Every structure is written in structure tokens, then in C-alpha cells.
Amino acid sequence: MPLLNIDNISIAFGAEKLLDGASFQLDPGERVCLIGRNGTGKTTLLRLLTGESLPDGGEIWRQPSLRVATLAQELPADTTATVFEVVAGGLEGLGALLAEYHEAAAQLAQDHAAEKMQHIERLQHELEARDGWRWQQRVETVLSRLQLPADTPLAELSGGWRRRVLLGRALVCEPDVLLLDEPTNHLDLETIQWLEEELLAFRGGLLFVTHDRALLKRLATRLLELDRGLLTSWPGDYANFLEKKAAWLETEARHNAKFDKRLAQEEVWIRQGIRARRTRNEGRVRALLALREERRERRERVGKASFELEQAETSGKLAIEAKKVSYAWRDEPLIRDFSVRIQRGDRIGLIGPNGCGKSTLLGLLLGRLTPNAGQVQTGTKLEIAYFDQLREQLDPEQTVLDSVAGGRETIEINGQRRHIISYLSDFLFTPQRVRSPIKSLSGGERNRLMLARLFSQPANLLVLDEPTNDLDLETLELLEELLLEFTGTLLLVSHDRAFLDNVVTSCLVFEGGGRIREYVGGYSDWLRQRPAPEAAVAAAKPKVEPKPAVPPLKLAPAGKLSFNERRELERLPARIEQLEQRQQDLHALTAAPAFYKQEPAVVARQLEELRALEAELETAYGRWEELEGRG
Template identity: 35%
Template sequence: MLLSAEHLTKHQNIKCIVKDVSFAIEDKDKIALVGVNGTGKTTLLRMIAGEEKYEEGTMIRKNGLRISYLAQDPVFKEEDTILHQILSMDKEIKEFEAKAILGKLGIYNVDEKVAHLSGGQRKRVALARALLKPCDLLLLDEPTNHLDNQMIEWLENYLQRFSKAVFMVTHDRYFLERVCTKIIEIDRTCLYTYEANYSEFLEAKEQRKEMMMVQDRKRANLLRKELEWMRAGVQARGTKSRDRIERFHKLNEIEDYKESSSVKLDTLTSRLGKKTMEWEHLSKAYKDKVLFHDFSYHLQRNDRIGILGVNGCGKSTLMRILAKEEMPDSGIVEHGETVRIAFFKQGCEEMDFSKTVLDYIKDTSNEIKTMEGSFSASQMLERFLFDKKMQYTPIGRLSGGERRRLYLLKVLISAPNILFLDEPTNDLDIETLQILEDYLDNFNGAIITVSHDRYFLDRICDKMFVFEGNGVIRQYTGGYSALKLEQSYSKEKTEKEKTVRQSIPKMSTKEKQELESMDQKMDDIQNKIQSLDEEMALAGDDFKKIQQLSDTRMNLENELEKLMERWEELSEKKQMIEDMKNK
């Protein structure tokens, strides 16, 4: 056992994060910690890492336990280079290993200073640092954020082969399914452990809910009987009766199981006219790098489009151009008169952390219309799991996931009819994602989304725009899995064609030159034979001369016959090669 926690209790300000919880981490465990935003997942991870204290309980670590921790907001020495920052962690780390993993994560200029990196680059460097540090327990807080799909698939394979224990917080459901063998759910200060991957966890969670509801009904029936006994005024109660009274009070103190509140999304959309959006021959480049060129499309009223590509290829730039927040180098973007775009951006927006949650929403609207009627800003916040107390909390005190949920509410209450979603799944909990996906299913308008969440793309999209390099954006039908299937088929077809091409016989340079020169050679011999025939006709009765000319002619005919045979052989070979190439 690497780590054992018993009866832990932890408060964050006045909020209880966990109360009297126990859990253990075994060698080679691959555990995911899941729960709604704001329940304390990052806090619990920091407690395990030894960066956060707890008020009660014990946490026993194995002697000499080495922990590597990827924090949500990693800290660096700003003036250090990327490579030195990693190599200075541990003497065991080899330079070629560091460069290899950084390359897999899209970081190639290892001599660049950390201070010059973007937020996404910093997170990827921090991930490389965490993976390279020798450890017995690897702690990862949202490791797939800021990774493109190729990087996520690489990380999946890496962690599947990883021989040490992993404890992570992630909302990537395919990642959970393929990497994790145990899931711990944090729910209203309690922890529930499941020996399962994600799909098995969903089944087990439903069974736990049903069991707890059955236990509640049994307890309610028992409590009703005990209450009748208490009211009956039993006389001459002995020791046994006092025990029964204590049992009654204990039963009465147990809280009923209540299903967690979930986000409710049903805001209205604006009417979308016949003309939506059209763009023609869009091109954009930064310096010498062409992001895309000659890209055209007419958006349909209920399009569900996902945009895929490696980090830095221009996905977010394309979204900004389509929203008319940035100009293309060439081409045009036209919006219909009724188009109303809501743009949910990757890094939220600039939030005033001193402003309260309620005031932030009121800045957009104090009355929000939904399918169920009108709601005040306060009522809508409650539907988004911000209770009365939280509504007067400064935004700066919210968790990263809670801020994303608040920002999502602000975007949706503007009654859009076209939604632009740039990495909408970052930092949103699984339950909120499921509600968002249900909302998008019924959204009466077009959706364009950039996302690295493969499950989300499969769930929402019916078309994919894929950046394929050299400025080309190609359109595919279907979601992420359909795209991968088609790409896999294309790859297999290409490999097969390559194998066939490799098996095709080739003409040597000498044979090509020989074939090319044969027509001229045969013409020359034909001309010589014709000249001999003319000489023989003029020779008259000079039989000796005729015999000499005849012998020469016969030799030329033999040579011509051999050339013809060789010509046929090489011509057939050339035709066969061309036929095989054209199959």
C-alpha cells in the first residue's frame, strides 16, 4: 500500500470538503476522482500531494514514497528554460527522454524561457515534468486540458503502460474508460469507491442510488414505528428502553439520501432566418505559416460541426474569423440578418474577481426567458447550482470549474441561434457536460465547436472540419469515431496501395534507354535493307556481288528479328507496369 487515509475531515473556509472519509491507494492503481465542480477534487489531490492540510484524521504514506504532481495551475521558475526546468528536477532524467516527451506534447523549442509560454504550453510543459519525474505515485489534475487529440491518444497509451500508481482528476470520459481501473466519487463530503472503469462506474452508481433509496424507505418505516412508541408514553422504562430511545435519536439524526442537484438548461433561442452564415475562399497565415486557404462553406440551420486539428493549427483563429472578431487575409464571411452568435471561448473571458456571482449575470440580463417561462438572474443561478449564499460570493473564490459553469450560463442566456464553443468541456464536470449535451441536442440553431473531448464530439457532431496540414481543411461526415474509422480505412488503403506499388516490377534505367532507342535502330536497319534491295536490282548478272549483298541482307534481317523480339518483351513489361499502377 502506498497511502492510507483514515477519517479525514477538511474545510475550505466555511465549506466542508470531506467529512470523516477513508480511502487507500495501492501500488499500480489507476484511480480517477470524479464529482461535480466545487466539491473539492483539486483540494483532495493537494492533500494527497502534501500541499494542503486537513483538520482531522490521519494520512499514512509508505516510507520513501515519491510523488509527482501535475497541478491545475503549475508554478515555474519564469526565467528558466524549458529543458533546464525539467532536467534540474532529478539527476535520473536524461536529456533525450525530456526532448522526446516534450516533442510528443508539441513543445520543440526546449531552450525557450518559461516566461514566454502561453497558458496551454505551460500546462503541457508541466505535464512533461510530471511524467518524467521518478515517482511511485503520479497525481494528475486535468491532464488532457490543452492537449490535441493525437496527444491525448499518446498519453492514454503512455498511462496504460505506466507501471506505477496514478491518481487523477479528469472529465474526459473516453480517457476514464480506457485508462482507469478504479473510480472514487466525491459527493456531498463523502467518498464512494468503485472497482470499475467509467461505463462500469455508471452502472454501479445507479445501483448505489437505488440501494440508498431502499435503505431510506426502510429507515423511514422503522422511524415511524419508533416515533409511535415514543409518543405512547411507555411507563417504567428499563435499561432496554433507554437503549431504544438512544437508537431512535440516532435514526432521527441520519439524513435522507437526496439525489444531487443538476444543472438545468432550457434557455430560449432567437429565431433564425433563411440565411445563416456563408464564407467563401477564406485564407489566413501568420508570417510564413499558412493556417488555412481557400476554405468555403454555407452553414445549414441545424449543422452540428466539430473542428479538429493539432495545437496551433488555427482552430480558434478560424472561429474568431467566422464570428467577425478577426479579419481573414482573403475571402469573405457573411452573416444573415437574424444571426445571433454566442461565443463560449476557451479561456472564459476577463472576469472581475471582486464582482459577485449575481452581479456578473445581471450585467447580461436580470430576466431570462426559458421554455418554462421567465426567471430572474438569481433564480437562473440556482438552476445552475449557485445557491443564495454563493450568489453573493466574489468570483475569485470560485473553483475553475464553477467559473466555467458561470460563464456558460452567461453565454446561453443571451438567446443565441448560432453557438460557437471553443473547448467547452475544459474544467466542466461530467454531470454538467451531460446536461449541456442534452441541451445541445435540442438547441434550435447551428453549433460549431472546437473540442479535444472525443466523447463530446461523438455525442454532438454530425460533421467534422479537420485541419490536415498545408492549409487544407477537409470535411468529413459523422462524429469523432466515424472520422477515425474513415481515416483508418484510408490509411489501410494507402498502405495496401503502397505494398502493391512496392510489388510492381520496375524497368531499369538501362531497359528504359534501350526501349527508347529501339525504334530508331529498327528504322535504320529497315533503311539499310531497302538500300540493299535497290543495289541487288542494279547488280544485273553479277552473281558474286548479289551473293554478298544477299548475305549482308540476311544478317540485317536476323538482327532486326532479334530487335523486334526484344522490343515486344520490353513493351509488354512496360504495359504490365502501367496496368498494375492504374488498378
């Protein structure tokens, strides 16, 4: 029995139909990837399935009491809500109660006043009546699996960590149907791999939109394509889809050519004048009118994007050289004793978890930040074009045309002058769309606009910080081809594994404690070459990268370890392991439904032990990183 079914759905915005008689069903255990170009209506379809939007025609059927969870494409605005409150909010009707209880328990651990005791007892009774303890444990489990800091305000987290929080909110209610819109955007590689495993184990129905080909290939049991209002199902993997789709388009082109030839012949016949009118066949006339209507309603496939990069004069052979560079933020080393020599033509990928310092490293290499120690030398004749992952360079009130043209009517690309509207059409912006304000663009359209601006600048050093977010698969593959043809130097920050494999020649990998190591090849090559995990690895922690305007802090001078420090370093892994085991035990204890039914003094004592243990563990991590870095 299907979980949900749509039958002959249609919806239009203005004169354009985003869905035209679309039908499909989602069964339990299916993992369906919805693909299509940016702006074709994929997000609209997801909104129809959740009930946020209503179709113009057709029917949507859902199983009774169906639980549907979604992951929105856009990150939430800054909010004072804590991570626990946001995740628990995924439990409709119960989330607010759990958040209130979580806050009350934290207050009780600090203050045993009688009114606080009465308040928490009332909450306990209400949770028992609503089976709240099971869901309390579910929230704690999700927070633990995603390594989320429960009491941190969402506003203090980086974009990648906010994305994790939204994933937790979607997963916490154990949905029957999970709808994910670009789930890997802003996630680091470690979290993407965790997400893959979580979704592979999901037993409900999954419908997801993604540009991540590695995720698509591993997860999808079939593909659903939205193209010119038509929804078609393609069993098999992505490679099979590309082959079958190419054959389908070739057949469509032949059919259209035959149709157009027949229509042209009939148009000649109807215009033959007196002789034709004497022998006019009224049935043939009606058939011609029908042919005209069919041709009028035919939706032509939008042309492919066509990127061309304005290349600057060739730079010197040496692009950038860093020697023993170190940089710290709030006494925490982000980059330690880093050296690299980047030659003209190198294509280098930066790999590491969110907040590790990738954007900081770019700032140091480009001279936007000053290192605490060491030096950075740039080569001669460098012309830099920078792609900003947060799209801060776009003015939302400007039109697409003004954003690129700046008042000009023409633009010069590699010595050839082109009209600005013609240039923007290469990035799939129609003459009508180029006059739209940037604030009305989808995420994919904004990315294409950023690329249009970027490629209009002469450059021999291209810096791309997460350029693949929100791009459709076709545009993504075209961008790969362009970068492979680029003769200058490329610095690329990306969490797209296939993109890294296809584009870069080497990777700079953040390995913890400020250490960065270079590996030849792409992402898959790094996986084969990287060393085995060490006995103790610092736990992932949400971090906020430094702002360039804040003066950097100086690193303490590094020296050799003393005898006692070497002994301390040898013992720390075992101590960390003991602390982590006790931490796991306490987490399991506090997550149990019966935990808060104990005497308040016992509850407060165990919560205090957990907080003290976590502080000690963090201190041990920091000491281990410090000694390891000096050893």
C-alpha cells in the same frame, strides 16, 4: 505492498466535511480514476496525498523514499523561465544544476572564453558526482517525446503548450506515484493520445481526475468516487459504475424513506401529551433523540444540474457561408482557400492541434476578423452566444449573482420569468454560493457560471470554445443532452472525443499547411474517413494564435508550379527524411553522458551543426508546405 494508504481521513472547511472517514490504498500498477462533482473535494484529496495539506483527523502512510509527482489543474503564471528549466525543475535538488549546465553549454557554443570553459568544467564535475548525466538524458528524452522547445521562455507558449511543459515536469523524475488533476485540459487530440500511451506504459501507481470519458474508459482499472464526504471504490469500468451507482442510490432512497417514516411516527408519539407521558419509555425517548441526530447529520445528495437555453427567433436557412477564404499570420498561412456552407441546425466540430487556427477560423466566420482573400457571408436573423475558453468575460471581483443578473432580480427564459437565485440553482449554485466573488470559484464552478451567463442570452447560433474543461461527468452529459435538443446552429471547438462523437454532425479538420477539410460525423467517423498519412508531414511546432487587433498580412498570390518547382516538390520528402534522421542522430549524440567530456571545440562544432540542421529542416518544411499548397 501498497505505495500509499489513507486511513479514516477527515477534513472540513467551515461546517462542511469534504472528507468524512475516508480510507483507501494505491498499489503499484493501479490506474485509479477519482470522480465526483465539482467542489466535492477531489483536489483537496490530491493535496493531502502530496503533503501540501494536512487532514483534521486520520492517518496517511507512504512508502519510505516514495517519489510523488503531480500535475496541477491551473496553468502556471507567465514566467521568464525556459522550457528546459521548468521541466528540469521536476528533479528536486538537481533541476537547478541541470538548467545551469544547459545554459552554460549554450553560451560556450557561442563564446569559447576561458572563464566559460572553467565554469562548465566545474558543473561537469558536480554532475558526475551526483549521477547527473543520467538525469540530463532523462530531461532530453522527455523534451524530445513531447516535442518541447527547450530554450523557449514559458511565457511565449500558448496554454496547450504550457500544459505539455507541466506534463514533462511531472514525468521527468520517474515517479512511483503520479497524481494528475484534469491532465487533458488544454491539450490537443494528438497530445491526448500520446498521453494515453505514456500512462498505459507507466508502471507506478496512478491516481487521476478527469472529465474525459474516452481517457477514463481506456486507462482506469477502478474508480474512486467522492460523494458527500464519503469515498467509495468501484471496481470495473465506467459503464459498470453507472449501473451499480444507480442501484446504490435507489437502495439509499428506499432506506431514507423508511427511516423518515419511522422518525415521523416517533415524533407523533412523543407529542401525544399526558397519556403518552404516563406510559413514556425512557429508552424509546433516547432512541428518538438518536434518530433526530442521525437525520440532522444526513447529507442529502445535491440535485442534478438543470440547463435550459434561451432560444432566439429562428434564423434564416443559411447561417454562414465562406468562399475561398485565406488568412495568414506573419507570412504563415493559417487558413488557405477554405470554403464551407453552414445551414441552420448544423452542429459542427472543429478539430486540430493547438495553435493551428481554430479560434482564428471562428473569428473569420463570425466577422470578427477580415480574411486576406475570399469572403464570408452570414445569414439573416442570427443571434450569437459565444463561450470563451479562457473565461476572459468573467470579472473576478464580481459576485456570481451580479455576473449573471446585472442588477436584475428576475430573468426570462423562453417566455417564463424566474428569480435569479432560482435560475442559478439549476447550475448547482446554492443561495450562499451565489454571493461569493468569482475569484473564489473552482475551475468547474467558473465553467458552470459561464454556461449560466451564456444560456440566459437569446441565441440561435451557439459558439462553444472548449466548454468541457473542468466540468464533472454528470454536468458534461447534461450539457450534451441540451445541445442535442438545441434547434439552432452550433460551432464547437473541443478536444473531448466522446463529446464530439455525441454532439456534432460534421467536423472541420485542420490538416496542415492551412488546409481545412470537412468530414461527416464525429471524431470516430473522422478517424475512419481520414486519408493515410503522407510521406512527409511537418513536425508539430508551438505556435501563438493571432490577436484580432493586429492587422492581417496579405498572402502572396498562388500560381501553378513550374517544371523545376514540381521536381523540387518531388525531392523534398526524401530530403526532409534525411535531415530528420541526422537530427535524431545528433540528438542521441548530445544526450549521451560522455558528450560534454570531449574537447570544447568538438562540442561547440557539433552543437553548431545541430542548430544549422534544425534551421535547414524548418526551411525545408516551409518550402514543402508552400509548394504543396500551390500544387
